[in-house]
Amino acid sequence: MIDTVQAQSDDRALVRIRGLTTVLNGKVVFDKLDLDIPRGKVTAIMGPSGTGKTTLLKHITGQMRGDAGQVWVAGKNVAELSRDALFELRERIGYLFQNSALLTDFDVFENVAFPLRQHTKLPEVLIRNIVLTKLQAVGLRGASSLMPSELSGGMARRVALARAIVFDPMLILYDEPFVGLDPIALNQVLKLIRTLNETLGITSVLVAHELEAIKQVADLVYLIANGKVVAQGDPKSIADNGSPWTSQFFGGEADGPVPFQYPADDYAEALGFKQGAA
Amino acid sequence: MSQRKSYAVGTGLFIVLGFAALAYLATQTTSVVNSHQGASYTVDAQFANVGQLKERAPVKVAGVRVGQVESITLEAGKDVADVKLSIDKKFNQIPTDSTAVIYTSGLLGDQYVGLQFGTAKNYLANGAQLVLTRSTQPLEEMLGKFFGAGGAADAIGGSYKVTAHFTNIGALTVGAPVKMAGVAIGSVSDVKADPVKLDATVTMSINNRYNQIPDDSAAAIFTSGLIGSQYVAIQPGGSPNSLKEGDQLVLTQSAMQLEDLIGKFLVSGSSSGSNNAGGNGNGSSNQPAGKH
Amino acid sequence: MSARMGHENVVMGSLAQIGRCGLFLLRILSATPRSMRHLTETVRQLWFVGGLSLTIIMTCGLFVGMVLGLQLYHVLAIFGGTSATGSVVALAVYRELGPVVTGLLFAGRAGTSITAEIGLMRATDQIAAMEMMAVDPIAYVAVPRFLAGLIAMPLLCCVFCGMSIFGGHLVAVDWLGVDNGTFWSNMTANVNVWDDVINGLIWKSLVFGAVISLIAVFQGYTTAPTSEGVAYATTRTVVASSIAILALDFVLTAFLM
Numbered sequence: 001m002i003d004t005v006q007a008q009s010d011d012r013a014l015v016r017i018r019g020l021t022t023v024l025n026g027k028v029v030f031d032k033l034d035l036d037i038p039r040g041k042v043t044a045i046m047g048p049s050g051t052g053k054t055t056l057l058k059h060i061t062g063q064m065r066g067d068a069g070q071v072w073v074a075g076k077n078v079a080e081l082s083r084d085a086l087f088e089l090r091e092r093i094g095y096l097f098q099n100s101a102l103l104t105d106f107d108v109f110e111n112v113a114f115p116l117r118q119h120t121k122l123p124e125v126l127i128r129n130i131v132l133t134k135l136q137a138v139g140l141r142g143a144s145s146l147m148p149s150e151l152s153g154g155m156a157r158r159v160a161l162a163r164a165i166v167f168d169p170m171l172i173l174y175d176e177p178f179v180g181l182d183p184i185a186l187n188q189v190l191k192l193i194r195t196l197n198e199t200l201g202i203t204s205v206l207v208a209h210e211l212e213a214i215k216q217v218a219d220l221v222y223l224i225a226n227g228k229v230v231a232q233g234d235p236k237s238i239a240d241n242g243s244p245w246t247s248q249f250f251g252g253e254a255d256g257p258v259p260f261q262y263p264a265d266d267y268a269e270a271l272g273f274k275q276g277a278a
Numbered sequence: 279m280s281q282r283k284s285y286a287v288g289t290g291l292f293i294v295l296g297f298a299a300l301a302y303l304a305t306q307t308t309s310v311v312n313s314h315q316g317a318s319y320t321v322d323a324q325f326a327n328v329g330q331l332k333e334r335a336p337v338k339v340a341g342v343r344v345g346q347v348e349s350i351t352l353e354a355g356k357d358v359a360d361v362k363l364s365i366d367k368k369f370n371q372i373p374t375d376s377t378a379v380i381y382t383s384g385l386l387g388d389q390y391v392g393l394q395f396g397t398a399k400n401y402l403a404n405g406a407q408l409v410l411t412r413s414t415q416p417l418e419e420m421l422g423k424f425f426g427a428g429g430a431a432d433a434i435g436g437s438y439k440v441t442a443h444f445t446n447i448g449a450l451t452v453g454a455p456v457k458m459a460g461v462a463i464g465s466v467s468d469v470k471a472d473p474v475k476l477d478a479t480v481t482m483s484i485n486n487r488y489n490q491i492p493d494d495s496a497a498a499i500f501t502s503g504l505i506g507s508q509y510v511a512i513q514p515g516g517s518p519n520s521l522k523e524g525d526q527l528v529l530t531q532s533a534m535q536l537e538d539l540i541g542k543f544l545v546s547g548s549s550s551g552s553n554n555a556g557g558n559g560n561g562s563s564n565q566p567a568g569k570h
Numbered sequence: 571m572s573a574r575m576g577h578e579n580v581v582m583g584s585l586a587q588i589g590r591c592g593l594f595l596l597r598i599l600s601a602t603p604r605s606m607r608h609l610t611e612t613v614r615q616l617w618f619v620g621g622l623s624l625t626i627i628m629t630c631g632l633f634v635g636m637v638l639g640l641q642l643y644h645v646l647a648i649f650g651g652t653s654a655t656g657s658v659v660a661l662a663v664y665r666e667l668g669p670v671v672t673g674l675l676f677a678g679r680a681g682t683s684i685t686a687e688i689g690l691m692r693a694t695d696q697i698a699a700m701e702m703m704a705v706d707p708i709a710y711v712a713v714p715r716f717l718a719g720l721i722a723m724p725l726l727c728c729v730f731c732g733m734s735i736f737g738g739h740l741v742a743v744d745w746l747g748v749d750n751g752t753f754w755s756n757m758t759a760n761v762n763v764w765d766d767v768i769n770g771l772i773w774k775s776l777v778f779g780a781v782i783s784l785i786a787v788f789q790g791y792t793t794a795p796t797s798e799g800v801a802y803a804t805t806r807t808v809v810a811s812s813i814a815i816l817a818l819d820f821v822l823t824a825f826l827m
Contacts, residue, residue: 061702087704101699104690115703285614292621296725299732303771306754307660307735308761334755346751388653388752
């Protein structure tokens with residue numbers, strides 16, 4: 001199986017997850033999960049809260065390791081990489097954090113320049129050019145001297161995006177990029193994701209809940225629930241594939257395969273009404 | 279980038295300040311001497327004993343600071359200390375025959391050099407030597423003088439010497455006062471161990487004015503106060519003959535060791551304690567009656 | 571973590587914490603060569619940790635020296651030994667008060683800010699972001715602050731002692747009339763460079779600096795990523811540092827004598 005994966009890794013899929021099983025604090029997060037992220041496409045990973053979408057991204061970057069199964073990124077098994085090799089891989093992956101995670105000590109310019117300064121010895125002029133180009137791409141060149149505390153949520157996310165693409169990565173992982181944005185900022189981010197994918201051919205992975213936004217940007221959608229992929233397809237048709245998972249998730253129903261009630265013991269017994277107890 | 283630079287400057291300042299403080303502490307407040315004062319000139323003085331005099335100790339005239347001790351050295355082959363005094367240029371009219379004396383400020387205080395002006399019309403210049411000096415005096419001698427029996431005073435009226443043997447002289451030293459009825463009449467001029475009798479021979483010089491002391495008087499070594507110095511007390515006898523030069527006082531009472539004193543105190547204490555015990559016994563026997 | 575600590579035996583919990591702290595020190599030491607690339611960050615932290623602590627250290631040093639001068643003058647006057655004021659101020663400050671008071675102030679001023687800063691960096695994913703940017707957060711965040719604390723403490727301690735002696739001089743010489751030369755000569759005669767300045771001052775403050783910054787960095791790095799966790803970690807830094815300073819002070823004094 002490993003051979004087949006390696007043979008295929010050069011072609012379509014940049015990230016290939018096979019039989020990933022992860023147990024966190026006794027809870028099964030992934031149960032033999034199989035998933036492919038195609039090269040040069042925008043892939044959205046959706047699912048109810050708490051299904052481990054962010055955890056999946058952490059597996060791709062090697063911040064977490066599964067209990068079984070493999071995660072292949074660009075033909076390398078992430079779990080087997082040494083620390084240095086992992087860092088090398090991460091230099092080619094951009095990651096957009098949910099809360100932007102800008103370094104509060106530095107202004108916008110230095111935040112974007114940070115990866116360059118840490119990993120290269122480029123002359124100051126070149127660093128300046130690269131940073132200003134990236135800031136121009138996200139439309140914030142004029143804000144380069146602001147501190148992170150002076151930015152709105154949408155601006156901070158765009159700065160973080162500029163920082164994520166400063167090395168022209170092969171893969172960008174967006175962790176909930178639309179949360180807490182007003183419609184204008186949301187559309188700006190959407191446009192950026194689309195543009196980056198189209199112009200630079202960067203493979204993008206989106207973790208999000210917002211179906212309308214996903215429809216505009218994603219080429220492929222995975223719906224994850226109960227540690228498995230329960231549905232996959234293009235965003236226009238996935239809602240109509242007839243599975244109870246998709247109809248509940250995209251229909252926004254309160255109860256269904258994802259139960260309204262958190263698993264608990266018998267209600268009547270807990271209240272003392274069970275006949276046997278009397 | 280300017281941000282980074284200002285941090286670097288600030289950090290540099292901080293480091294420089296820290297090391298400057300360290301250098302200051304290490305050189306200015308410790309034994310590494312560095313005298314700093316205005317224009318001054320240096321004079322030499324030689325002392326037989328500088329006692330606890332330290333470099334940078336003050337030099338005073340009439341109790342007012344005029345300079346400081348620059349260095350204290352001992353020349354090889356000589357038994358006198360060569361002290362260089364650095365005196366402020368302002369005080370350039372110190373007579374050449376002035377006397378340099380080492381004084382102590384207070385009982386526990388530090389020592390300093392006092393200059394007592396002479397009468398010469400010439401003034402000390404840089405490199406000059408103060409010929410007249412008086413060295414530091416051991417505390418015992420000072421106390422001896424304090425109690426009124428300075429050797430110099432004896433010499434003025436003339437004195438005669440008598441000896442006495444003690445089995446133990448304690449901390450009695452040369453210069454300690456000799457007192458009669460609490461009044462100093464002379465001083466101890468010599469303390470020696472007797473190689474034959476295996477005791478201490480104390481020679482006292484007594485002022486000639488007191489030449490009517492009976493020759494059967496007793497000599498005792500007392501201590502003035504708990505931590506005071508020791509002195510010899512003469513207790514007059516009844517003989518018609520007076521002490522003369524070279525006589526010996528036969529009746530002596532040696533110095534009481536502190537241990538002996540405490541021992542006596544404890545013995546007397548225990549005897550009174552036994553009395554108390556008797557009293558307590560009475561008290562306890564009375565108690566049941568009281569209760570009854 | 572705090573909830574779990576409450577259930578554990580306090581002694582076992584403290585031992586475990588000391589153990590984790592020691593392991594963290596190993597991680598810091600092993601990352602130190604790697605952090606040499608981040609020298610500018612160390613310089614920047616030295617400014618935050620040391621430069622910004624100067625004001626409080628100098629003010630407190632001045633007042634400690636002044637009160638020492640005042641107290642000692644009146645006590646020594648009883649024995650006629652006011653000329654010893656200078657040496658007693660210097661010895662007290664070099665051997666005990668300098669390192670200890672500087673250490674306590676340093677823990678309160680710099681230690682807490684290190685803990686809170688690293689804690690917030692963790693709470694806002696900045697640490698995770700560094701890992702994602704292939705920057706080792708131990709080498710970039712923990713080591714520079716640790717080194718900065720280690721370097722800053724002896725320097726701050728020297729400044730503190732200098733200010734204390736200045737304060738003692740101000741009170742004893744300028745106000746109470748101890749002779750200036752006596753003040754200094756007595757001090758220089760009784761203070762020994764090796765025993766008091768190097769062994770007393772520098773050694774102690776180096777050890778205190780290492781311990782305080784280790785505790786501060788450790789507490790910040792292992793804090794729960796919530797505002798409550800950061801507050802708790804900051805308190806822990808002050809409490810643990812203070813205990814460590816005073817306990818180590820005794821051990822070091824006994825050891826160095």
